[in-house]
Amino acid sequence: MKILRWLDEHFEEYILSGLLVVIAVVMMLQVIMRYVFNASLSWAEEASRYAFVWSALVSIGYTIKENSILKVDTLVEALPAGLKHLLITLINLSVTLFFGYLFISSIPAVKRVVLTGQTSPALKIPLGWIYFAAIAGFFLATVRSIQKTGQDLGVSIRKKGA
Template structure:
């Protein structure tokens, strides 16, 4: 159980750090080789590009986890907290549908790719797997986020019920 908790807390962070260090190391080595030694590594640009692709898709999941994606909340701000929760849930459900569709169709594409990369001779299926892995992780994070939002919605609804009972009044329906 500790391992699952650790993965939940740190998986994307560690993958992103490793990929970032790898990319910076490869690019730095390539610049040094080219401008100081007058030679270059044939595979470095391709390896850095593929690592960057993986960083992008893992980063989507990390952004969901940290709630750091850009969002336009001007419309949601017109509503009270309960309405904002409903809009947030709907937005995340739509994002979840998109992520699942991307993962499913991406999985089909990964299965049909048979080529290899030019410099590394790496099966391109590994590169095409980045969106699939990223969207699966994103789907997991979105399900977690939707669950948190639904629980917050229920908690808020229960607090309104208790307040109405305690005050002797009728519960005011916000929506």
């Protein structure tokens, strides 16, 4: 159970930190190679791009978990408490359904890419691994949205019962 709790609390943080380190190290290596040794790496820009794509998609779930996802809540804040909780629950359910739909829709799209057998030009890694970021990111966003909805419903129920 401790492992599951740790993963729930830190999974995205460690992935995003690792990807940021990869981007920084690869770009610094590229700068050193280009300006010190007058030779560039053919794969550096591609590796950084793919790490950025992964970080962008994984960060969706992280922003939902941390409640820092971009939103405009002027209307929500202007409502009375009862309507406010109802609207927040409806928004959370909509977000969950949206990311659930994207998750389900991304599976056949990634499967098609995998079946083509394409590889990236410089790194020669299967593009399916790159496109798998959509499945992973939308899955994490769906899970975090479900968690967020459950937390908000729990808070709302506790406030009504108190």
